[in-house]
Amino acid sequence: MNAEERRFEVLRAIVADYVSTQEPVGSKTIVDRHNLGVSSATVRNDMATLEEEGYITQPHTSAGRVPTDKGYRVFVDRLAELKPLSAAERRAIRGFLDGAIDLDDVLRRSVRLLAQLTRQVAVVQYPTLTRSTVRHLEVIALTPARLMLVLITDTGRVDQKIVDLGDVITEDGVARLRTVLNAAMVGERLPEASARIAELPEEAPNDLRDHLTRVVTVLIESLVEHPEERLVLGGTANLTRNAADFPDTLRQVMEALEEQVVVLKLLAAAREVAHVVVRIGGENEPAPMRSTSVVSMGYGRPGAVLGGMGVVGPTRMDYPGTMAAVRAVATYVGEILAGR
The missing domain is CATH 3.30.450.40 (GAF domain)
Incomplete structure (x- = not known):
């Protein structure tokens, strides 16, 4: 190996030993622990060069050296490939x-x-939900006047919301809500889905309008939040x-x-x-x-x-x-x- 490669091997030895022992590393330790095939004097010269170039430094109270940020950087950049997990x-x-x-x-x-x-x-x-699309909205009646909404996107389950309707709703009403909302939302990205359901109450039949307004208000809060934060x-x-x-x-x-x-x-x-x-x-x-x-x-x-x-x-x-x-x-x- 040439001098530059050998110096990198010395740096790598210092990084490995310092990470495992938390103790500054001296030339004798490197020669004893790492089979570099060179003398202690050569390792000392390489360490002097590495220190001069800012890759290692000497803590005040020790004869050994520790890597600098620059030393860690070159070590990380030279990792040709990551060892796979077992x-x-x-x-x-x-x-x-x-x-x-x-x-x-x-x-x-x-x-x-x-x-x-x-x-x-x-x-x-x-997940950054603005990039997600709606897969399905489940609407479940918890009581005759309370619904649970479960919004599922292509990135997994995102949110559950409870809606108090202030009035009872029939099973048929719940099914119609589910159909109307899914027709507007499924396959849409979340910002577009929010815009589409905002218009639904105006077009809804009279008997669904109040319920739909409450559901849509709660859903829009969920859609325009920024969960990526x-x-x-x-x-x-x-x-x-x-x-x-x-x-x-x-x-x-x-x-x-x-x-x-x-x-x-x-x-x-x-x-x-x-x-x-x-x-x-x-x-x-x-x-x-x-x-x-x-x-x-x-x-x-x-x-x-x-x-x-x-x-x-x-x-x-x-x-x-x-x-x-x-x-x-x-x-x-x-x-x-x-x-x-």
Whole structure:
């Protein structure tokens, strides 16, 4: 191998050892643990060059070196391919997610799974519903004067709403409501569906008009909400487990994660299905998040990203393992939602 490739192998050894031990890495450790086939003096020279070029740095109190954001960046960029998860891991992910009963459950399970697999904070963004189409609206009479609406889109169950009619409705009336609403909505994208049902009360027969007005009012609220601004967060306790990685910023990171808009910005890079994005340290905004790394990916169908999901942790993280876990969970969530 040439000098540049050898230096990268030294950097890779430093990243691997520092991630696993949390201790700065010295040249003797690299020679002892990694079969690079070169002398300790050569490794020391390579480390001096890497430090000069900003890929590693020396903490004040130690003879060893630790990777910088720039060092992690080149390490991540040089990962030719992600190690696939084992067959057992893939079966476990599929089995856990396949048990979900609706969209909310899929997303809650995804977050729990990602947090467990990576031991970091996991976050999933609700699907961007403006790109979804209505598959079906179920109208169920809970009492003679109260209905439950279940709106189902091509991305899974989206919403349940209760409507108090203020007056009784017959079984035939419920069936007619269901027919009228589905005729206007099915196959339409949500913004168009909202516009179409807004006109229905004016055209409705007198005996249905009041009921339809109440149902449509509730439905439009559901259709024009922005669920993509809703997030599911899990595993925040993992941050405190890695408290040593955030000597001065743990509280600020925790506070920033509570701000939905901050997390949405972190996921904004995940605009493609099947492409994992890694933002390291100073590449993240706002300032408190510059001590973290974010590994994210879009989920959905090819050509249609429904939302983003990912993991937030310290810059000292197992990048190959975390990237593989995010990719696997995002892929399965996309498959589950596409199949519903």
